[in-house]
Amino acid sequence: MVLIHMKMLILGATSAIAHEAAKCFASEGAEFFLVGRTAEKLEAVAQDLKVRGAKRVDTCLLDLSQLERHRELIDSAVETLGGLDTVLISHGTLGNQQQCQQSVEETLKEFTTNCTSVISLLTILGNYFEQQRHGCIAVVTSVAGDRGRRSNYVYGTTKGAVSLFVQGLRSRLYKAGVSVVTIKPGLVDTPMTAGLKKGPLFASPRVVGEGIYRAIKRRKEVVYLPPYWRAIMLIVKLLPEKVFKRLAF
Numbered sequence: 001m002v003l004i005h006m007k008m009l010i011l012g013a014t015s016a017i018a019h020e021a022a023k024c025f026a027s028e029g030a031e032f033f034l035v036g037r038t039a040e041k042l043e044a045v046a047q048d049l050k051v052r053g054a055k056r057v058d059t060c061l062l063d064l065s066q067l068e069r070h071r072e073l074i075d076s077a078v079e080t081l082g083g084l085d086t087v088l089i090s091h092g093t094l095g096n097q098q099q100c101q102q103s104v105e106e107t108l109k110e111f112t113t114n115c116t117s118v119i120s121l122l123t124i125l126g127n128y129f130e131q132q133r134h135g136c137i138a139v140v141t142s143v144a145g146d147r148g149r150r151s152n153y154v155y156g157t158t159k160g161a162v163s164l165f166v167q168g169l170r171s172r173l174y175k176a177g178v179s180v181v182t183i184k185p186g187l188v189d190t191p192m193t194a195g196l197k198k199g200p201l202f203a204s205p206r207v208v209g210e211g212i213y214r215a216i217k218r219r220k221e222v223v224y225l226p227p228y229w230r231a232i233m234l235i236v237k238l239l240p241e242k243v244f245k246r247l248a249f
Contacts, residue, residue: 012091014041020209026052114158186229
């Protein structure tokens, strides 16, 4: 079903893939409440979406690690837009694995940003949509959450925990008529991965953003983006542990 003038909350709206997804909805006249933590980037995204056809764009500057502000934030989005049809959660950081290994503080910081903050938001949003009995919640996790690799297991654990939480929420909200979509991107060429060596498996933000748009419109459940990551991760998950632990990745 195509929603006219969709009312959409985007958390982590300045991320490259969230921006690309938002462009698709803007062309259909969507109304947005955008949340980000960098004022200049947030304003740039807002102005771009207006040019592309968004009916309305409101913004909120907030570091989503401030868990105590989440309820106020969501209440503000609902009041400003007059309700919510769709939420896209796309914030997060790619922490330094080596630093996390040496520091409990760094590890917990990554968990707060990538996991605890998402669970906090989903708990509040889940209750809202369950009472409303329609709508869609889409959450960007990662293929890194499918199996713990030595090179990024802290990041992967945060994403794996979120994926499991989202799976449970999807089952809970099914009877309420609410769609919950898990988005699992692979390697994406964004500012967050600027320090990584690029290879043939890297996708552009546009490809992933358009994939998110289609997944939300079609009310998918679990989507790997680009789709070839589903086959790759199936192979990775099937590797015996005694073989997997010897691989240098």
